[in-house]
Amino acid sequence: MASIGRETGIVFSGGGARAAYQVGTLRAIAKLLPKGTAQPFPVICGTSAGAINAALLAANADSFRRGVARLVRWWRRIRVTDVYRADLVTLQRHAARLVGILGGGGRGPRRPATLLDNAPLATLIRAGIDLARVRAHIESGQLRALGINATSYGTGHAVTFFEGSPDVAEWARARRRGERTRLGIEHLMASAAIPFVFPAVRIAGDYFMDGSVRQIAPLSPALHLGAKRIVVLAVGQFDGQAASAPTGTTRALRHPSIGQIAGHALSSVFLDNLGADVERLHHVNRLLGLIPADKAAGNSGAAHVDVLVLSPSRDLGALALRFADRMPRGVHYLLRGHGNTEGTGANLLSYLLFDRDFARALLKLGHDDAMVRRAELRAFLRGAPDASPVPFPAPIS
Numbered sequence: 001m002a003s004i005g006r007e008t009g010i011v012f013s014g015g016g017a018r019a020a021y022q023v024g025t026l027r028a029i030a031k032l033l034p035k036g037t038a039q040p041f042p043v044i045c046g047t048s049a050g051a052i053n054a055a056l057l058a059a060n061a062d063s064f065r066r067g068v069a070r071l072v073r074w075w076r077r078i079r080v081t082d083v084y085r086a087d088l089v090t091l092q093r094h095a096a097r098l099v100g101i102l103g104g105g106g107r108g109p110r111r112p113a114t115l116l117d118n119a120p121l122a123t124l125i126r127a128g129i130d131l132a133r134v135r136a137h138i139e140s141g142q143l144r145a146l147g148i149n150a151t152s153y154g155t156g157h158a159v160t161f162f163e164g165s166p167d168v169a170e171w172a173r174a175r176r177r178g179e180r181t182r183l184g185i186e187h188l189m190a191s192a193a194i195p196f197v198f199p200a201v202r203i204a205g206d207y208f209m210d211g212s213v214r215q216i217a218p219l220s221p222a223l224h225l226g227a228k229r230i231v232v233l234a235v236g237q238f239d240g241q242a243a244s245a246p247t248g249t250t251r252a253l254r255h256p257s258i259g260q261i262a263g264h265a266l267s268s269v270f271l272d273n274l275g276a277d278v279e280r281l282h283h284v285n286r287l288l289g290l291i292p293a294d295k296a297a298g299n300s301g302a303a304h305v306d307v308l309v310l311s312p313s314r315d316l317g318a319l320a321l322r323f324a325d326r327m328p329r330g331v332h333y334l335l336r337g338h339g340n341t342e343g344t345g346a347n348l349l350s351y352l353l354f355d356r357d358f359a360r361a362l363l364k365l366g367h368d369d370a371m372v373r374r375a376e377l378r379a380f381l382r383g384a385p386d387a388s389p390v391p392f393p394a395p396i397s
Helices: 016-032 049-059 064-076 088-104 119-128 132-140 185-191 220-224 258-289 316-321 329-337 343-352 356-372 374-381
Strands: 008-012 043-047 145-152 158-164 171-173 176-180 201-203 206-210 229-233 306-310
Touching: 008 049, 008 220, 016 049, 016 064, 016 229, 016 316, 016 343, 016 356, 016 374, 043 049, 043 220, 049 064, 049 119, 049 132, 049 145, 049 185, 064 356, 119 185, 132 145, 132 158, 145 185, 145 220, 158 220, 176 220, 185 201, 185 206, 258 306, 306 356, 306 374, 316 343, 316 356, 356 374
Parallel strands: 008 043, 008 229, 043 145, 158 176, 229 306
Antiparallel strands: 145 158, 145 206, 171 176, 201 206
16 A cells, blocks of 8 residues: 555645544545555645644554544544534624624724634644644654645735655745744644634734635645645535526525625635646646657656545535534524525535534545545555546546
C-alpha cells in the first residue's frame, strides 16, 4: 500500500458538521489497509472543520487506525454545545449585537459581532488534540507536513500555516501563501471562523477567518507541501442539488429565504473552488498526456498529479432535515424562522448541526460510499494512476 515515499496527500475540505462524513470515508480506508499501517498520507491539509480532522489524524501519524478510531469516537459523541453556546440568552445577545452593529455604522465593534459564540470548540480541541505530537511525527519521518488553511482579514490572502520537514519551503503566489509556524489551537480556530457565524481569530498582527473563503486553489497547499498524488474528501455533491419543487409544477414560486441564501453562500465557499480546482487539475493532466514522452521529460513547469475525489452520494442538507429536532430549542427556533428547515434552506442547518445522531448518519454514509468504490480506492492507494475519465464520481444513487 501507500508509503511516505509515494508522497500521497489527503485534503479535508471545509463544511462544518458535514465533516463527519470525511471520517466515515477514513474508516473505510482504514479497513482496506493492512493492520499496523502507520500513515498512508504523509501530507495532510485541512480547512475549517476539515482542519480539525486533519490535525487529529496528523497527531496520530504513528497509527492510522488509532487516529481514525479517535476521530470516529470524537464525532460519535459530538453535541452542539461542544462547539458553540446554544442557550437562548446567548443567542439573543449575539443576534442583537450583530443587528445593532450592522445598522449603526461606526468604525467597528470592540467585541466580536457574530451569530454564534464558539468558545466551547477551543476547549474541545484542547482536550482532544495534542498538536505537539505533530512535530514529533515530522521529526521521526512518519509525517511530512500538516497544513491548516485560513484567510487573512488584513490582506485577503489565503494562508496555509504549516509544520513540515526541513526541505518544505514557504511559498508565495497570487493572493495565497504558505507560512511555516508552530501550529496551535488558534490556527484551527481561525480556519473554522465562518464569517458572521463565528468570531475572527487573531494570530500575530492579523485577524483570520475560515480558510475556504478566499481559497482559490484548494489543492495547491498539498502540492507545495510535497504531495504528488492526492485524495480529496469533500462534503457536498459537485453536480448540485435537486430543486425544492420539480420544474413545471403549479406551486407558487417564493423568493429565496434567508436560510436558502445563507446555505447556498456557504456551499459556494466550501465546494465551488474545490470543484473548479479538481476540474482544472484534471484538464492539465489530460493536456500533459498529449505531450510526447521525450518532450515531457524536459518540462519542469508542470507534472501529472493523480487525484481521487470522495464525495457524498446524497444531499446532506436533505439528510440534516431528519435530525432538525435535535437542535437546541433556541437555535432551532432561529433557523426555522429564517427558512432553514425546508428545501435547500437546510444547507445551513447541515453545517451547524453538530449532533451525534446526525454525525453517526454521516459516518455511515461516508463509510458506505467509500466501500462502494473500494476497488478504485485500493488501486489508488497501491499507487495505480488515476484512470477516471471524469474528475468527479458519478452519483451513486
